[in-house]
Amino acid sequence: MTKIARLTVAAIGTAAIFASAAFAQIQPHILNISRDERIALNALQTATATPDRAAQDTALNTARAAAQSASARYAVANLQFQLGRARGDAQMQNQAIDALVASGVPQGAELAPLLAAQASRAYSAGDLRGADRLLTRVVELQPNNPVLVADHAQYKARLGERPQAVTLFQRAIELQQAAGQPAPQSWHQRALALAFDGRLAPQGIALARGLVAAYPSPSNWRDALLAYRQLGTVDATLDVDIGRLMRATGALFGERDYLELARSLDGTSLPGEAKAVLDEGVQRGQLNASEAEVRQLITRTNPRATTARNGLARARTQALAADTGAPALAAADAQFGFGNYAEAAELYRAALQKGGQDPNLVNSRLGAALALAGQRAEAEAAWRAVTGPRADLAGFWMTWLARRAS
Numbered sequence: 077m078t079k080i081a082r083l084t085v086a087a088i089g090t091a092a093i094f095a096s097a098a099f100a101q102i103q104p105h106i107l108n109i110s111r112d113e114r115i116a117l118n119a120l121q122t123a124t125a126t127p128d129r130a131a132q133d134t135a136l137n138t139a140r141a142a143a144q145s146a147s148a149r150y151a152v153a154n155l156q157f158q159l160g161r162a163r164g165d166a167q168m169q170n171q172a173i174d175a176l177v178a179s180g181v182p183q184g185a186e187l188a189p190l191l192a193a194q195a196s197r198a199y200s201a202g203d204l205r206g207a208d209r210l211l212t213r214v215v216e217l218q219p220n221n222p223v224l225v226a227d228h229a230q231y232k233a234r235l236g237e238r239p240q241a242v243t244l245f246q247r248a249i250e251l252q253q254a255a256g257q258p259a260p261q262s263w264h265q266r267a268l269a270l271a272f273d274g275r276l277a278p279q280g281i282a283l284a285r286g287l288v289a290a291y292p293s294p295s296n297w298r299d300a301l302l303a304y305r306q307l308g309t310v311d312a313t314l315d316v317d318i319g320r321l322m323r324a325t326g327a328l329f330g331e332r333d334y335l336e337l338a339r340s341l342d343g344t345s346l347p348g349e350a351k352a353v354l355d356e357g358v359q360r361g362q363l364n365a366s367e368a369e370v371r372q373l374i375t376r377t378n379p380r381a382t383t384a385r386n387g388l389a390r391a392r393t394q395a396l397a398a399d400t401g402a403p404a405l406a407a408a409d410a411q412f413g414f415g416n417y418a419e420a421a422e423l424y425r426a427a428l429q430k431g432g433q434d435p436n437l438v439n440s441r442l443g444a445a446l447a448l449a450g451q452r453a454e455a456e457a458a459w460r461a462v463t464g465p466r467a468d469l470a471g472f473w474m475t476w477l478a479r480r481a482s
Contacts, residue, residue: 109148116142120155124162132159150181170197188217188224204235222251226263233266238274242267246279249286261291268303277307281468285475288325292479297327304472309465316340317440317469323353324448325476331370334363338373341413345406347380349413384410392423401427405438412441417449436466443470447477 109117116139123135136156143149153175160168173193176182182190195210211228218224229244245267252259264287271280284300301322305315319337322328328337334357341350354374357363363370388410395403408423424442427433443458455477459470 109145109151112142113145113148117148117151117155120152124155124159129163146179146181150176150179153179184217188214191217207231208235220251222248222255222259225251226260229263230266233270238270239276242271242274242276242279242283245270246283258290261287261296264290265296265299268299272303272307275307280304280307285468285471288472289475289479292325292476294326294329297325297476298322298329298333301325301327301472304468308468311465312340313344313437314466314469316344317444317466320444321469321472321476323356324444328353328357329362331357331363331367335369335373338377342373342377342380346384346409346413347377348384348410351377351381352413352415385414388414388416388419392419395423396426398430400432401430401438402432404430405433408441408445412445415448417445420445421449421451421454436462436464440466440470440473443473447473452477 116135120132120135120139123132126132136152136159139148139152139155143152153172156175157169157172160166160172170193173190177187177190177194191210191214195207195214198204198207198210208231211231215221215224215228225244226248229241229248232238232241232244245263249259249263249267252263264283268280268283268287270276271283281304284303288297288300301318304310305318308314310318316337319328319333319340322333323337328334334353338350338353338357341347341353350373354363354370354377358365358370365371365374388407391403391407391410395407398404404423404427408420408427411417411420411423421442424438424445427438428435428442439458439461443455443462446452446455446458456474459474462470
């Protein structure tokens with residue numbers, strides 16, 4: 077297991093550091109040992125400097141028998157580890173690590189790698205729960221070490237404990253960011269995958285947004301928004317708007333993505349935007365214009381888009397004169413679909429003023445129009461007014477805008 081193995085390396089490395097200096101390192105712990113313990117320890121230290129293994133073993137056994145205090149047992153184990161390391165004897169080193177822990181002397185940063193080494197052995201022996209208990213203690217000793225927390229998260233995932241793994245990954249990411257360093261992309265991706273597989277909606281959506289905030293590649297945006305679509309409370313109208321954000325972030329990929337969005341837009345009387353999506357898909361090589369369904373959609377939407385474009389000015393005039401916000405919302409959506417974002421924003425505001433429409437829907441689309449029109453502050457103000465299921469979508473838009481403007 078890679079993560080546990082890495083902890084083992086850390087444990088052995090740290091143990092070797094404090095063992096290599098022998099008594100120079102352990103003097104603080106042996107100030108109060110008895111005369112017999114001191115004599116036995118001095119003999120063992122002398123034996124470690126010779127190549128005589130028989131003498132070393134005799135001195136080690138004598139020192140073990142003489143060691144009654146915790147400090148003396150710690151010192152003996154320290155020297156035993158040094159011997160085991162010099163001999164390349166893993167069993168002797170493991171016994172020394174167990175004795176060091178059992179002495180009760182190592183604490184804090186000194187104890188953590190020893191426990192990690194024990195966890196590695198427990199894992200290798202098939203004692204998964206034992207390894208987990210030991211790793212829990214390691215993290216408790218170093219709670220602000222993001223790498224250790226992430227390693228424990230990976231182990232929890234292997235045990236099938238998804239909620240705990242997700243929580244640990246979130247904590248590791250927060251610790252890394254609090255230290256002024258970006259968390260590895262793999263932490264974000266693994267945590268999101270675990271939350272998605274476990275249907276942990278709030279955590280999954282938050283992790284999806286965190287992923288694209290830190291690593292806003294088109295592929296990550298696609299993964300994040302598809303996870304949001306599956307985990308959130310998404311109706312057909314919101315689904316269209318998720319598709320719009322996927323398009324804005326360059327996250328549409330493949331025939332399926334483009335056709336799904338084009339069909340949805342065409343089905344909601346937005347032929348201009350449907351045509352734009354189809355044209356983009358063909359231009360990017362994601363759609364084949366000669367394929368039957370693509371050809372049929374293009375044939376159907378092109379004339380309808382022309383008609384809709386010719387009616388934009390009349391629809392705007394009628395919408396602004398109407399008593400309710402429905403015509404203004406429809407006209408705004410049409411303008412948005414043709415890329416006329418400033419005009420769309422004007423009409424979305426009219427829809428809000430006239431009333432009768434879901435303000436969360438209107439504000440989320442107003443924010444998108446303003447953002448695409450280059451009006452960041454106004455866009456963020458509109459998105460901050462969004463509540464309910466669309467609040468998460470507004471959050472994703474704000475994440476995209478923050479990275480676009482930086």
